[in-house]
Amino acid sequence: DAMVIQNPRYQVTQFGKPVTLSCSQTLNHNVMYWYQQKSSQAPKLLFHYYDKDFNNEADTPDNFQSRRPNTSFCFLDIRSPGLGDAAMYLCATSRTKGQGRSGYTFGSGTRLTVV
Amino acid sequence: SQQGEEDPQALSIQEGENATMNCSYKTSINNLQWYRQNSGRGLVHLILIRSNEREKHSGRLRVTLDTSKKSSSLLITASRAADTASYFCATDADAGGTSYGKLTFGQGTILTVHP
Numbered sequence: 201d202a203m204v205i206q207n208p209r210y211q212v213t214q215f216g217k218p219v220t221l222s223c224s225q226t227l228n229h230n231v232m233y234w235y236q237q238k239s240s241q242a243p244k245l246l247f248h249y250y251d252k253d254f255n256n257e258a259d260t261p262d263n264f265q266s267r268r269p270n271t272s273f274c275f276l277d278i279r280s281p282g283l284g285d286a287a288m289y290l291c292a293t294s295r296t297k298g299q300g301r302s303g304y305t306f307g308s309g310t311r312l313t314v315v
Numbered sequence: 316s317q318q319g320e321e322d323p324q325a326l327s328i329q330e331g332e333n334a335t336m337n338c339s340y341k342t343s344i345n346n347l348q349w350y351r352q353n354s355g356r357g358l359v360h361l362i363l364i365r366s367n368e369r370e371k372h373s374g375r376l377r378v379t380l381d382t383s384k385k386s387s388s389l390l391i392t393a394s395r396a397a398d399t400a401s402y403f404c405a406t407d408a409d410a411g412g413t414s415y416g417k418l419t420f421g422q423g424t425i426l427t428v429h430p
Contacts, residue, residue, distance in 0.1 A: 204357075206357075233417065233418075235420075241422070242403065242420040242421055242422050242423060243358070243403070243420045244420075245417050245418070245419070248417055255417075288355075290357055290358065292358075292418075303348050303350075303360030303361075303362075303363050304348070304358075304360060304418060305360070306350075306357040306358040306359070306360075307357050308356055308357040309355075309356065309357045311355065
């Protein structure tokens with residue numbers, strides 16, 4: 201089945217040690233998004249790619265970066281994780297901007313713990 | 316700034332009862348979407364309503380949209396224990412007739428359905 205896959209489901213990293221979260225999709229969607237969701241809060245958009253065009257949210261910390269080497273894969277890099285970066289990280293895709301007839305497709309998320 | 320606000324924050328009902336959740340937003344929208352999130356999991360798209368629509372149905376779900384009041388409601392009829400989850404509204408903001416191509420989420424309603 202076409203889907204969005206995030207690996208790993210759980211990631212533990214040390215304070216200050218770079219970590220990479222991955223997302224892949226078999227939907228061939230143009231747009232890929234990374235959201236951060238802290239406990240009991242709304243998901244917050246970090247950035248998104250429209251094809252190869254990168255769009256960073258104004259309040260996304262510089263500590264967070266992203267790469268999209270091809271249509272199928274997108275990575276979230278956290279250069280120096282702090283305790284405040286512990287959260288669920290959600291990857292989502294959509295066919296194109298605003299084409300939401302079927303909504304956005306989310307992965308199951310990666311829960312990041314910083315120790 | 317947060318686009319969507321939901322109420323109630325938490326809702327506890329008995330199986331078989333109906334559950335109504337409300338969402339308010341601040342800016343013009345292209346569409347509004349509702350998502351469900353089981354504990355520790357990703358979001359699942361439930362239903363999308365476009366800005367020129369007033370009501371949509373999908374199975375036991377009924378969504379209404381009032382653009383003059385900038386509000387939406389999600390009704391789940393004949394609830395089941397398996398409906399226990401967090402429910403989020405999300406808005407796709409309107410950029411002068413097109414879409415910014417990103418969703419902004421409300422804080423969510425935690426629904427508990429008791430068997």
